[in-house]
Amino acid sequence: MTPVRPTTLLLCLLPGVGYLLVFFGMPLVRVLVNSFSGRGPQTEVFTFTPWITLLTTPVYLDGLRFSVWLAVAPTALSLLIALPLSALMQANETSRRFFGSLYRIPLVVPGIVAAFLVLVMLDRGGMASRILTPLGIALPRLVRDEWGLGAIIASSWKNIPFMTLIISGSMAAINKDVLSAARTLGAGRFTILWRIQLPLAQPGITAAVLLTFISSLGSFVVPNLLGPSYPLPLSVHMYTEGFTKGNWPLVYAMGTLLSIVAVGVLLTYYAIIGSIGQSDAPKRAGA
């Protein structure tokens, strides 16, 4: 075989790498650069002002904390439901068909519709309280509450199907004989889920967690409709700072900060998963 010339190689890589550079790398760099610029006419001036404002104003710091909360909580809640659901779908054909059709419904409902559904159901005077009040059950405040429960419920409702789709897919890829072998060796269903299915489906679970976390972290519609008036997540601040106050450098700083936080949270997640994985899998060097 003739060796491939470097120019040929570059040309071959161009569609993929070039696309990433043009549509992903360049905007990202621009966001970062613009977060160090002045407002309006002073666009060309290098300044730390947006970052100082962002990192010293309590409203924005609360906003950052709230953004992370609104991303972590629905991810955890969705995972808690999607994991057993995915495992149940592996049990037999009947359960696969039943849950398989059930969990797909939210897939086709847009986020804003989901948010309105939650609003109609769970707001005070909504359907749920009208059904439950005659029974003497009072619902806690779920919409526009300080913990953002309504937003968490709506995000989870939207994300559970995506997670289930990915996780059940990676669970279905596990050799059925492996599960049968575990059963003949004395493992019950829960042990199999914990010791076999979860570790083997872990790449899929990680992908699902990643997608849910990122989409919730930047979510605007759901917290805007269902979240409290204080704190506001950074995504909502970004909107108001940009479109009503025209403070774009601050918006860019917020965007950069959200991205950094996302990377940080994901690195932490990988570290935790990695340490769990170590307990069962031997270190490669020792083998």
Add this chain to the structure above:
Amino acid sequence: METTLSVRHLTKQFESTRALKGINLEVPAGRFVTLLGPSGCGKTTLLRAIAGITDPTAGEIWLAGRRIDALAPEKRNFGMVFQTYALFPHMNVEKNVAFGLEMRNVAKPEIAARVAAALELVGLDQHARRLPRQLSGGQQQRVALARAIVIEPDVLLFDEPLSNLDAKLRDSLREDLRTMQRKLGITSIYVTHDQSEAMALADEIVVMKDGEIVERGTPVDLYRRPRFRFTAEFLGLTNVIEADLSGSECRLPWGAVRKIENPAERASEGIAIRPEDIGIDAAKGEADGVVEQSMFLGASTHYWISAAGQELRVVTAGGQSDILATGQPVKLTLPPALHLLKTFEPAETPA
């Protein structure tokens, strides 16, 4: 001998097909029984039903006087070895073997000792820390075997364990399996579609077809004295000759008369003659034939001979004489007593 495992009227109905049609099977303690049949005969379904992985539609399974068919597989204490090895890919060899003992809450030091002993038994004590993917197929199947026997199962179940291995490895692992089972004396049920594997391993072969048991017996009995043509043809090579029957004798196509070993069997499908039972010689014999084709296999030579309108397969031990040339006239000699075959009629089962 005491019966360890007993399967009674076991039926399995998949959506439109009946995979098992009322199977009755007794497996005595310590016996190595092989379920043999073509693919789709129900042998794997039967094994999985015994393991509890597949729920039978009807029927009972008993183990040492206790009914177990409603018991979850994890409560049966059966060891199972799969065609795909089915090792836990994320656990090393040691952890794989220890899994069943952990499920039984065995104390840690005892687990370590028993795992080490099991790995030594299968010759993998040097590989305890490897991951399954770092082992060859044969080694992986040895780990699977160690994992199944370390729990001291009441019954060992094998689902075509050698089918994914290449021929050489298959033979050596087959011998090891045989030695190990004899040594441990664990009651074993072994599913295979490979007749030589079945004959090499089993105390008893159960031949299956279309969800039913055709017949069962020791490898020698089934090979030498099969009742049914299906068995005769599935176990090794056989010639089936049509012959005129009269009482306990038959007249062969070239006029010779022979005694029938089993005259009580009526409804004949024909006479079975194993290729190695036919004598072939250039000059001496009872029937004239012509060599159509020959195949030299080293230890033996296969001939296709046409004689009196019949195509006969003849096998001679290799190295005894020169290979007979294609087109050469030969003389054949048949054994003094011949074996009659019946057609296997599937039993009428109520739908």
